[in-house]
Amino acid sequence: MSNLTPREIVSELDKFIIGQSDAKRMVAIAMRNRWRRQQLPPELRDEIAPKNIIMMGPTGVGKTEIARRLAKLAGCPFFKVEATKFTEVGYVGRDVESMVRDLMEIGINLVRKEEMEKVKVKAEKHAEDALLDILLPSSKPKQNGMGFFNSSEQQEQEVKPVADQSSTREKFRKMWREGKLDEREVEIQVTVQGGGVEIMSMPGMEDMGMQVNDMVSKMFPGKKKTRKVKTREAYEILIQQESDKLIDMDNVAELARERVEQGGILFLDEIDKIAGNQEGGGSANVSREGVQRDLLPVVEGCVVNTKYGMVKTDHILFISAGAFSYAKPSDLIPELQGRFPLRVELTSLDKDDFYRILTEPQNALTVQYKALLETENLSIDFSREALEEVAFNAQKFNEETENIGARRLYTIMEKILSDLSFEAPDRSGDSIIIDKEYVQEQLQDVTEDRDLSRYIL
Incomplete structure (x- = not known):
């Protein structure tokens, strides 16, 4: 910028x-x-x-x-x-x-x-290692009851299992990256805010209530809770946890x-x-x-x-x-x-402005509706005359009822496409051109009855 x-x-x-x-x-x-x-x-x-x-x-x-x-x-x-x-x-x-x-x-x-984006690669690596630790707990030399490590002879006997564990770990890593472990369930610890105290605030004093809640939540440390989730969800939780460790909130x-x-x-x-x-x-x-x-x-x-x-x-x-x-x-x-x-x-919008709003912006309403219905494999397109009719009606309704500017286009487009939106799953594979006659047909009842148009559009 x-x-x-x-x-x-x-x-x-x-x-x-x-x-x-x-x-x-x-x-x-x-x-x-x-x-x-x-x-x-x-x-x-x-x-x-x-x-x-x-x-x-x-x-x-x-x-x-x-x-x-x-x-x-x-x-x-x-x-x-x-x-x-x-x-x-x-x-x-x-x-x-x-x-x-x-x-x-x-x-x-x-x-x-932004800071999470900077540490994303490192957090993903740490999260992957943490997930593998959960899937395959590592073998380490164990301490005896006195708090000392086992004898060197016993440790030597454990070298081979550790090597096998490393090989297995890499196999698991490969399977995870290929998506073969996504459906496996694991247990993971998550932090939930402790205390369970919720301060109700009076109407109009929500800010004070939020500050008191924040103060109370700091007084009670977060509790650990074990959840059983799919590995993909566990991976996302671990990324969040690792990112929090890598980010300095004071600097943020x-x-x-x-x-x-x-x-x-x-x-x-x-x-x-x-x-x-x-x-x-x-x-x-x-x-x-x-x-x-x-x-x-x-x-x-x-x-x-x-x-x-x-x-x-x-x-x-x-x-x-x-x-x-x-x-x-x-x-x-x-x-x-x-x-x-x-x-x-700022100037009021007229018919030509409405037409441009329907066709020119990157996020135009026509683009949005096309994309929404394409998810049902229903292809729609608008003729120029149809969009001009929509623009004309938007200006007309704004003049006759209350002028709400470009927001009028939302109500008109929704009214025109309501039947298609309802029938879309049953019309998969169809390709429909919306023309001027279709627009007039869908708006016929509200254009003829001014009282009705006040309630619907």
């Missing part, structure tokens, strides 16, 4: 998201600015704040997807949270600092997965904290719902403003205490989004507005 120019970032986003070029350009610049900041001398680097973004646009036009794909492209810890989940300090509800703790957990999992926590602080992305959705507006009541506006004032220190830059240590939020990138149908960015408190200097408006 560090080598990608803004133009290349936009090009990568174009593979999955249709349109919204202004928003893509803005997030690409924000990510490139992170790289530019790292090239500066330390005394200037700390002075440059991230350029936080507000995305404005109706639901289903790609706001969340842009941020999620950007984070995946960059390999950054990414966490999405609805601003409406938060309540002002002193009331029952989520604390705004909890989103930083959640982001840190994601960072830990991300770095841990340090790397994750640095990555969260320097590259983390927090996506604040529905931020318009906590913006004050003239139509709302006075008490409601006061409550919304309280949440904004709690958010302000986190966005400006503060230190949040997590179970992995203190995390600074000074350089975390905040991307906020909202429809802003009843409120506008200027309804946010001035201090919070100032922390989101970049504003971009």
Whole structure:
């Protein structure tokens, strides 16, 4: 990601998201600015704040997807949270600092997965040896009751069995690698969290409950439990155990904290719902403003205490989004507005956009449905006219009912293909072309009855 120019970032986003070029350009610049900041001398680097973004646009036009794909492209810890989940300090509800703790957990999992990949080869080798020890316990010179090894004469008598054991072990190794031992059952010890204490948390105070549970679990050591499993499953468990031995979790926590602080992305959705507006009541506006004032220190830059240590939020990138149908960015408190200097408006989707969404992205709905039905050996394809009819109906239903953007395509495609999905096991080997007439036939009942379309689509 560090080598990608803004133009290349936009090009990568174009593979999955249709349109919204202004928003893509803005997030690409924000990510490139992170790289530019790292090239500066330390005394200037700390002075440059991230350029936080507000995305404005109706639901289903790609706001969340842009941020999620950007984070995946960059390999950054990414966490999405609805601003409406938060309540002002002193009331029952989520604390705004909890989103930083959640982001840190994601960072830990991300770095841990990368570290496990680095030690994968060594862990697999150790796991294979441990599995062979279970399948074929090794013969070693035994101690007598006094704690001394047996006499040299007795040990010499054991040399031959040990050599035979080594030969047998290599035979077992070969059989295992060829998959001949996959169905054999073995007994393996696994660690289960001890204590058996579960602290129930009050609604809205789940974070505190999780912290107490974590503290209690550390007080009680894990217990060993013997399980009887197939060798293939035992091998996976042993790989996990060996990887845990090879990974330094203190180093993982340090790397994750640095990555969260320097590259983390927090996506604040529905931020318009906590913006004050003239139509709302006075008490409601006061409550919304309280949440904004709690958010302000986190966005400006503060230190949040997590179970992995203190995390600074000074350089975390905040991307906020909202429809802003009843409120506008200027309804946010001035201090919070100032922390989101970049504003971009996403456009509503029309029929042509829907058609492109069905055909162009790498993970297009048509590609997904084709792959799903091919698992039943049923081949389907869509004519251009059929997809144009789907796009036309998506726009029509969005206009007549509620505009939910590209999400409308999911409900329409599911309605069109429901019969084929049900009959697929009985039509194995068939090849079907879905044309315009088939689409119209499947949507006939909901297009003719507007009340019905409100419930089904």
